[in-house]
Amino acid sequence: MIVSAYLFADGVELAPDSIAAGAEVVRAGGLMGMPTETVYGLGADASNPVAVGKIFAAKGRPADHPLIVHVAAFDGGMGGVAHYCTKVPAFAQQLMSAFWPGPLTLILPRRDGVGEAAAGGQNSIGLRCPAHPVAQALLAALRKPAEGETEVWGIAAPSANKFGRVSPTTAEHVHAEFGDDLLILDGGPCEVGIESTIIDCTRGAPVLLRPGSITAAQVEAACGRQLLSKEELDAQSQPGPRASGTLESHYAPSATVRLMDAKALQAALDLLASAQAPDARPTIALYHRSPLKVRSPLVSTHRMPNHAQPAAHELFAKLREMDAQGVKLIWVETPPESPEWDGVRDRLTRAAAH
Numbered sequence: 379m380i381v382s383a384y385l386f387a388d389g390v391e392l393a394p395d396s397i398a399a400g401a402e403v404v405r406a407g408g409l410m411g412m413p414t415e416t417v418y419g420l421g422a423d424a425s426n427p428v429a430v431g432k433i434f435a436a437k438g439r440p441a442d443h444p445l446i447v448h449v450a451a452f453d454g455g456m457g458g459v460a461h462y463c464t465k466v467p468a469f470a471q472q473l474m475s476a477f478w479p480g481p482l483t484l485i486l487p488r489r490d491g492v493g494e495a496a497a498g499g500q501n502s503i504g505l506r507c508p509a510h511p512v513a514q515a516l517l518a519a520l521r522k523p524a525e526g527e528t529e530v531w532g533i534a535a536p537s538a539n540k541f542g543r544v545s546p547t548t549a550e551h552v553h554a555e556f557g558d559d560l561l562i563l564d565g566g567p568c569e570v571g572i573e574s575t576i577i578d579c580t581r582g583a584p585v586l587l588r589p590g591s592i593t594a595a596q597v598e599a600a601c602g603r604q605l606l607s608k609e610e611l612d613a614q615s616q617p618g619p620r621a622s623g624t625l626e627s628h629y630a631p632s633a634t635v636r637l638m639d640a641k642a643l644q645a646a647l648d649l650l651a652s653a654q655a656p657d658a659r660p661t662i663a664l665y666h667r668s669p670l671k672v673r674s675p676l677v678s679t680h681r682m683p684n685h686a687q688p689a690a691h692e693l694f695a696k697l698r699e700m701d702a703q704g705v706k707l708i709w710v711e712t713p714p715e716s717p718e719w720d721g722v723r724d725r726l727t728r729a730a731a732h
């Protein structure tokens with residue numbers, strides 16, 4: 379069931395009854411759909427192992443694949459961070475100050491007896507402070523329980539979709555995945571559109587586990603430390619923690635995704651142009667930036683924005699739109715190698731690995 383989290387269509391004033399309904403579901407150990415600036419999450423009380431188990435079951439997600447825990451607005455006392463973590467390195471505190479609330483997840487040492495199910499059994503835990511006002515209002519409400527209620531320190535909330543599939547960026551996407559039985563707070567389309575950058579802070583230096591809209595250069599500038607890659611440390615036999623959204627195959631639509639450069643795409647399109655296709659409906663969706671000649675009714679075309687931020691914003695919605703056409707293949711022009719495209723390129727590479 380979708381309920382508006384705003385009183386008016388302008389998306390400015392929050393609807394207190396909707397926020398209270400979401401908080402009630404979480405306190406009762408249930409699941410609900412919540413908006414963030416990245417994607418919509420499937421949320422539950424991160425400290426309730428039974429509730430967290432419902433997330434894994436609903437998504438069909440392996441129970442050892444950790445979830446990201448969302449905490450209320452960062453303050454000097456670090457609130458939920460101190461609840462879940464034993465220690466926070468200085469460079470991690472610098473990253474919190476620079477980017478929270480925002481699309482950055484930090485992997486930190488987990489306090490014994492807290493959030494074990496959400497962490498996938500690891501001794502580390504991924505924390506994020508979301509920037510979306512609805513998510514912040516929900517988290518704040520959970521931190522201020524009425525008499526007789528328990529305080530909820532954080533919401534475990536992976537993307538609200540079946541495991542490995544395309545992430546949702548609207549309330550309608552979540553409803554299409556889980557139906558009327560799930561309470562979904564509608565906070566409008568997600569502004570960022572791809573999941574958060576993930577930085578491991580458990581190994582004495584910042585390590586990039588998943589790229590996102592916050593770039594490596596921004597991370598390095600904020601903390602004054604060189605950002606290492608997961609591959610570098612793995613090569614040195616220093617394997618790190620597992621993290622959400624880092625499996626080789628992920629974010630995949632039902633159609634098969636293929637990444638090609640513009641030259642390869644044009645060659646494939648030229649071959650299709652010579653094929654006989656009377657009364658054919660599109661079986662291939664094309665998502666591209668470069669000007670291409672399309673002369674076959676088998677292909678439906680979709681233009682990718684020329685800049686990374688708008689491309690990230692629409693990426694998952696566009697994959698869902700193309701999938702809904704019933705095509706068998708989605709041909710995508712490979713994004714540029716420049717750092718600002720790292721997040722989009724990562725998601726498409728994993729979608730193509732399915």
